[in-house]
Amino acid sequence: MTRKATYQDLIEYCKTDWQQYIEHDFVKKLADGSLSMACFKHYLQQDYLFLKHYARAYALAVYKSPTLDLMRKSLPGVTSLVLEEISLHIDYCKDWGLNEADLEALDEDVATVAYTRYVLDKGMQGELADLYAALVPCAIGYAHIGQNLSKIQTINNPYQSWIDIYAGEDYQKVAQQQADFLDQLISEVSIDSQRFNQLADAFKTATRMEIAFWQQGLNQQ
Numbered sequence: 001m002t003r004k005a006t007y008q009d010l011i012e013y014c015k016t017d018w019q020q021y022i023e024h025d026f027v028k029k030l031a032d033g034s035l036s037m038a039c040f041k042h043y044l045q046q047d048y049l050f051l052k053h054y055a056r057a058y059a060l061a062v063y064k065s066p067t068l069d070l071m072r073k074s075l076p077g078v079t080s081l082v083l084e085e086i087s088l089h090i091d092y093c094k095d096w097g098l099n100e101a102d103l104e105a106l107d108e109d110v111a112t113v114a115y116t117r118y119v120l121d122k123g124m125q126g127e128l129a130d131l132y133a134a135l136v137p138c139a140i141g142y143a144h145i146g147q148n149l150s151k152i153q154t155i156n157n158p159y160q161s162w163i164d165i166y167a168g169e170d171y172q173k174v175a176q177q178q179a180d181f182l183d184q185l186i187s188e189v190s191i192d193s194q195r196f197n198q199l200a201d202a203f204k205t206a207t208r209m210e211i212a213f214w215q216q217g218l219n220q221q
């Protein structure tokens, strides 16, 4: 009998992409404060649109849940994003001179469309585990990034408040809950099975989409 899978096996499966995601030049420039404001603002704007679709993906997770117990696990993702986190993001954007009407009027850039619709399509085609395999790189990756950047000391970094959000205990806890839930969903999947490869491919594609999302921000000069 082979070992059952955990989310760490999914990271291991796409190690090179994972490293490129959490150590992207955009992240390095956030860490040392050298990122241009135009790049950061474009990222924040597109992230507003991303978060709206992310909330829809959690709603899809409720729809895809076969039991009430599983529904209870995904519903807080919808309510916290729609009622709190997106509002916090809007407040954060105000500090950068972007108001809600501007955000609502934005065109979606290509990496935003590709990433969000990929996650939703994975969820619609597959089971709850497929959807979470595509959803979770977002939560775990930002938690790793937050941990890494919190160790770097900078003075007057304009992006320090962004780093503090993801390095903070609250966010770290939310990300760990998502990782634990994915572990629960894949707890019967053997690491050498075809099913593992399917789930790992979804995780890997979402990771590649995160790289493209950073690059989209960086391309905005």
Ligand SMILES: Cc1ncc(C[n+]2csc(CCO)c2C)c(N)n1
Binding pocket: 047, 050, 051, 054, 077, 085, 138, 139, 142, 174, 210, 213
């Ligand atoms: C492109 C992109 N990827 C990941 C995150 C991080 N993130 C997205 S939703 C959410 C709430 C937790 O479920 C968090 C932390 C982001 N903001 N933008």
